[in-house]
Amino acid sequence: MRIAETLNEGLRREYSVHIPAAALTAKIDAKAVEVAKQVKMPGFRPGKVPLNLVKKMHGQALRGEAVQAAVNESVQQLLSEHNLRPAMQPQVDLTSDGAVNDDIDFNVALEVLPTIETPNIEGLTLEKLIVEPSDEELNSALNRLRDQQKQFEAAPADHAAADGDAVLVDFVGSVNGKEFDGGKGLGQRIVLGAGQLIPGFEEQLIGAKAGDERTVKVTFPEDYNVATLKGKAAEFAVTVNEVQTAAEGALDDEFAKSLGLDSLDGLKEILKDQLTSELEGLTRTHMKRKLLDTLAANHDFAVPQSMVDAEFEQIWQQLEHEASHEADKDEAMARIETERGDYRRIAERRVRLGLLLSEIGQQGGVVVTQAEMNRLIAQEASRYPNEQQQVVKYFQENAIAAAQLRAPLYEDKVVDYLIGKATITERNVTREALTAEIESDDETPGHVHGPDCNHDHDHGHDHAHEAPAVAAKPAKAPRAKKPKVETAAEPQLADAGPASPEATLSDEPVAAVKPKRTKKAADPAA
Numbered sequence: 001m002r003i004a005e006t007l008n009e010g011l012r013r014e015y016s017v018h019i020p021a022a023a024l025t026a027k028i029d030a031k032a033v034e035v036a037k038q039v040k041m042p043g044f045r046p047g048k049v050p051l052n053l054v055k056k057m058h059g060q061a062l063r064g065e066a067v068q069a070a071v072n073e074s075v076q077q078l079l080s081e082h083n084l085r086p087a088m089q090p091q092v093d094l095t096s097d098g099a100v101n102d103d104i105d106f107n108v109a110l111e112v113l114p115t116i117e118t119p120n121i122e123g124l125t126l127e128k129l130i131v132e133p134s135d136e137e138l139n140s141a142l143n144r145l146r147d148q149q150k151q152f153e154a155a156p157a158d159h160a161a162a163d164g165d166a167v168l169v170d171f172v173g174s175v176n177g178k179e180f181d182g183g184k185g186l187g188q189r190i191v192l193g194a195g196q197l198i199p200g201f202e203e204q205l206i207g208a209k210a211g212d213e214r215t216v217k218v219t220f221p222e223d224y225n226v227a228t229l230k231g232k233a234a235e236f237a238v239t240v241n242e243v244q245t246a247a248e249g250a251l252d253d254e255f256a257k258s259l260g261l262d263s264l265d266g267l268k269e270i271l272k273d274q275l276t277s278e279l280e281g282l283t284r285t286h287m288k289r290k291l292l293d294t295l296a297a298n299h300d301f302a303v304p305q306s307m308v309d310a311e312f313e314q315i316w317q318q319l320e321h322e323a324s325h326e327a328d329k330d331e332a333m334a335r336i337e338t339e340r341g342d343y344r345r346i347a348e349r350r351v352r353l354g355l356l357l358s359e360i361g362q363q364g365g366v367v368v369t370q371a372e373m374n375r376l377i378a379q380e381a382s383r384y385p386n387e388q389q390q391v392v393k394y395f396q397e398n399a400i401a402a403a404q405l406r407a408p409l410y411e412d413k414v415v416d417y418l419i420g421k422a423t424i425t426e427r428n429v430t431r432e433a434l435t436a437e438i439e440s441d442d443e444t445p446g447h448v449h450g451p452d453c454n455h456d457h458d459h460g461h462d463h464a465h466e467a468p469a470v471a472a473k474p475a476k477a478p479r480a481k482k483p484k485v486e487t488a489a490e491p492q493l494a495d496a497g498p499a500s501p502e503a504t505l506s507d508e509p510v511a512a513v514k515p516k517r518t519k520k521a522a523d524p525a526a
Helices: 021-036 051-081 135-148 253-258 264-298 305-323 329-337 340-363 370-381 388-397 399-421 431-441
Strands: 002-009 012-019 091-096 104-111 125-130 151-154 166-175 178-191 213-219 233-247 423-428
Touching (some): 002 051, 012 051, 021 051, 051 091, 104 305, 125 264, 135 264, 253 264, 264 340, 305 329, 305 340, 340 399, 370 388, 370 399, 388 399
Parallel strands (some): 125 423
Antiparallel strands (some): 002 012, 151 233, 166 233, 213 233
């Protein structure tokens, strides 16, 4: 094999590779020997078919496999001999692969990861904003909990349903006069004003009384999860069986006992701990963003444009998705289009910080243990109740997917490592002041992703209604595409050092300018 460097410019490298026909012939012969052991042919015992017949029968396939193997081995040798750490999968372009007995020539193009000077993490100073839960917040939390646990009782027969009341109904949905699957419900409770159903449904039951029959007309959202119902106008024949009003519950020891606790004081302590934990999370978010800003300001180095391109594409897809849910899609797309250059700079910042954090993590000995990884996989598998074993196997066999799953935890560990190195000053503030500080940071470039990270930022929706549904099947675990050329690059693991940065810093803002989200309501035939 002969390798020649044809380009060395910044982080870009290109090479021409020549594999003589004799080396390829040897691989074809070796493949033929393997295949011959399995071939069955009339007149020959299993495993005794002559190699010339095997080559005649399977020659094209054998050559294809041999070429693939030869290219893979050559790329691995190239990376090893030249001590290259590719930022992304090397691009291979065959320039000659003609008839049998021909030589093979191909070009390899790639970008390498930059050599990062020892990051300067000495003398870091951070301010920690401290917020204590207020009595007002605690009381609000208690009232919300009471509202969530409130009991309903039958209203008088002449009571007209109002916001906050519940109605027990039977309904049958139809589109163009034809019933659809999942559109029927019997004895379902709907709390009016709770926003559980598609827009317009609950509102049309205001004023209903027990025994009323109503025709509710609605339009399914364009992004509805059943393709045949997207954007369709529908009618629901609704029979109101009973109207119920909420009973005002007391916040006392009996209420706490109904939740399995000993006393109201015990419930308050639990809620206070939850509020404290929430506020500590906001405090950490603020510190983390300030830390990233400091790192970004103190470190500047060239980054692979292929990684920036991949990161920008992820940002753009997310923005396009959000814009598609705006009331005026065209206006939303035009708005983000004007900020394309800013988003490109955000992508570059993310990549640079991802590389930097990986380098810091390696130098600081930050690792994700196997026990921690097992817990991550178990947590992910728990999202797919009927496919847990398949999900576990998927992550065990797919290094890149495992790296993506590991990334957020590794990121948190690196951030904690840096915070532990910093000099911390504290300042007591209100929740409003802390929130304002965080929101002001939303005007700065966004969070960091590693080169291969493909996290789906699912903010989720609470479909708390009790009506029957066309259940949306959980998405299967992602299936990574098998690369055409396997390389000897270092495994894409979050804690593998600078050759495989995977920091996501998911609690930084996504972008400097985000389209406003349109709140999606649930519906009775989800």
